[in-house]
Amino acid sequence: MDKIYFLTGSQFLYGDEALLKVRNDAEKIASYFNAHLKNVEIIVTDLCTTSEAIETIIKQANYDDEVIGVMAWMHTFSPSKMWIRGLKLLQKPYLHLHTQANKEIPYPTIDMDFMNLNQSAHGDKEHSFILTRMHINREIAIGYYQDSSVLKKIQSWVDVIRAYKFSKHLNIVRFGDNMRDVAVTEGDKVEAEIVLGWSCNTYAVGDLVSKVAEIKDEEVEATFHALTKKYILNTENIHAVNEQIKYYLAMKKFFALHKASAFSNTFEDLYGMEELPGLATQLLMDEGIGYAGEGDWKTAALDAVIMKLAEGRKGATGFMEDYTYDFEKECVLGAHMLEVSPRFAETTPKIEVHPLSIGGKQDPARLVFEGTQGDGYALSLIDLGTHFRLIAQAITLIKEEESMPNLPVASIMWKIRPTFKDGVKAWLLAGGAHHSVVTTQVSLDEIKMLANLYNLELIVIDEHLDMSKFEREINK
């Protein structure tokens, strides 16, 4: 279980009795959090009353792999110079909990003892000063600890830092290189590993082909049986379906072997394979493996990270490509050659086989379905040479009202905020890719937290867009 250290600041000035109360209140708050937060355990540390104690606690947090973050609260005044040595060493995400043990002021009984004990209104400001002075990235949760907005903020932070930990150890398998001559899918992999933690390495398609050859007929049959229960088989070309199942099983084994949670490939490098992986890739996406086409490892990894952040939530997240516009309805039709995540499915996906007009391989099997609806974001991560930029475009997935009987791939359709033209213009000016991660599962606050942890430039395009300001400031 992932853990968070709960640090409570104080000092010896108040005497043992007050410190005992501080300790008890910290325990009370932590147990409330433990009863209401998912996927994490809050651990109350020794009180932070000396420089030595703080340094020891932060060292422990740094080197305990189960500790995903540190939360700190100044119940009383805790002089911040004694935090400097510890905070200099801090390597874990930090949340400053600006709360009180009491929700309201006890007007009839309040005295100076109460004032001295319950003074986060000034103790937390001393703490925040040193965090600001030391340029320490942090989130701040403000309010009574039982308030739903405080719990929501902390749960979001927990989900984000779990994804951040995952990101720091994310391995990406890249079969082949980038699609020839394409610019936006390129990027600095060394910088990505430094900034984002992503380790992206190439593997020969031949290594995968040899794994495909090892897949046994019984494995293929069992998977085929399971798929026909889950999806509608809408083809007589069982060979093409089984070929995809072999790719799926082989890639799954390959990724387990290399501890990889994201991958990319390209239709220009499929030596020894009969088909471009379509159904195979869709099944892996459904299992939380990040993917993007044409060698786009950045989008593949971002896909995996956002799926991790959203684990267990309603909605969908997946790799997407802007394909074509309806200027009349002012919306975008998104799809890919084959690889659209079944997490977007509104209708039961059909397994179909159609020719692929690109790549010169056999007709590949794929899942075809209509897309889901809901508010969300399209996220694009680009490398500008000087730095990475994350772009978050607010979108609304809408129902595809007219049928598209000749479209042999899954698709989704979305509207852009604040308006079609301003949204598209801002995306174009920001340099956003044709590839994105579309998600209906994360909030803007969570996207901001993630960008803050990576120290990434984040461009948000939503209803608050001020076009003339945007045009003036972007790329300056």
Ligand code: MN
């Ligand atoms: Mn593409």
